[in-house]
Amino acid sequence: MSGICDGRVVAVTGAGRGLGRAHALAFAAEGARVVVNDLGVGLDGAPGAESPAEAVVAEIRAAGGEAVVHDGDIATTDGAACLVHTALEAYGRFDTLVSNAGFLRDRMLVNLDEDDWDAVIRVHLKGHFLPLRHAAAHWRAEAKAGRLPQARIVHTSSGAGLLGSVGQGNYSAAKAGIVGLTLVAAAELARYGVQVNAVAPAARTRMTERAFAQAMAAPATGFDAMAPENVSPLVVWLGSAASAGVTGRVFEAEGGRITVMEGWRPGPTADKGTRWTPAEAGERARELLAAAEGPGAVYGAS
Template sequence: MRTVVITGAGQGLGRAHALAFGAAGYHVVLNDLGAERLDAVAAECVAAGGTVTAAPGDIADWDVAASVVQRAVAATGRLDALVNNAGMTRDRMVTNVTEAEWDDAIRVNLKGHFAPLRHASAYWKGLAKAGTPVAARIVNTTSGAGLMGNVGQVNYSAAKAAIAAVTVVAAAELERYGVTVNAIAPSARTPMTADVFADAMRAPDTGFDAMAPENVSPLVVWLASPEAGFVTGRVFEVSGGSVSIADGWQHGPATDAGRRWDPNELGPVVRDLLTRAPQPAAVYGA
């Protein structure tokens, strides 16, 4: 039986992931701030066919993150996958963001991803160094706000963009130990997006609700599976029945003078580069 840790598992996407992993026969380690919410999800997960360990606590706390990984290993003697899903928003325009709103968004979203990733990857590295074969999976959760930017979400966008960067760096560093690291950028109706997607994209003819969080979970379960060992360092956008690969920053057109530029020369050079470069994706809400 494979074991997976899911953060932010008490509601929304985390709950949907937990039920999908339970149905796939995993031992699911549920993390969220609220123990009460975890009790309800645990019961649903067991009913779906999985077994459960509840590990409540603030996943952005370094020691709590370490303890969640330790509890997962103690429960079944192994850890196979980590799904980083915990997140929050503190939406403000650039000119109105407070220091606390900036710090909260960075701490919960970014540190809340990195802390469990750090402890889980150290565990897997130890196994690999000891000669134990490892086929581990990390699935992070970025956002379209992190990939394209979103007006009114400068703090959240910064954290989610950083998660995409963490994904590609961790993938490059951990591949030698048998660990893949990928990310999803989901669009779904959750407590964080309920007002935005309240009735969006519900097909009247089929009843298919494209914004249901359950639509995202199959890709997460697959990325966490042994079969997914050939893909790492990728970001997938997923919404409804659509799955696509997000193409990140690339080296674009260049002009090299072979010497130091004079500032007065650079206006025409930059205009030429902009003419030759593809247009960037528009910021959401711009």
């Protein structure tokens, strides 16, 4: 196999199914050696009986590629450190981290209990931070040793994190946090040769079956716009050396569409030069809102 990732070593978390599986296969098809991480848990994070990561590794090897399994919990320090160690032990280098692992525990806010909040924040947000932390430590050491890497990190956010999603307060908060983490990491790690970007994908996976029930079925003929494989080309490019100079950006990807997302920027503003009274502040706020672009609709809002 050869392609834009020839010689690179890539770790993909949550790569046993859905988007992660599609990413792992696409990286391998472009010449990368892949560390396939997956715990094999259910949609809600409960332990599963199978190891889908092994099946993905077998699929990559059958196609002539190279891959190894990592079944550690990347939302723990030991599991995240082991992910980096596995790449280095198997292939002697580590170039790209794609963080994708996650699950859902959807509830309306008044029914959302603390355990469901903590579990979703843990797998998505902590599960992005810890692999980033350990990968960055490795790349910083490489840079300080005079071996500046062409390292890449691709995070997985969501439209729920950018706009909100009814019934997914925990998931939306986690995915919004991933965007903030991406921006900080891009700024802090640039000096070590590391680029950090995020994608907000829309595709047919276990996690989106209920949210996109009307659009899930693959068409009998023609282009399947909801196939997870549609998202992977952008992820592979962001994870390759070919994406040099692109960092701190968020992209939406769905079907054949790629969108550069433009986040919070200053809009209409007013400065009195001294303190407002509450009535003045309210009056001016309404004037500014009238001149501002309205927010996007929250997913699921009536």
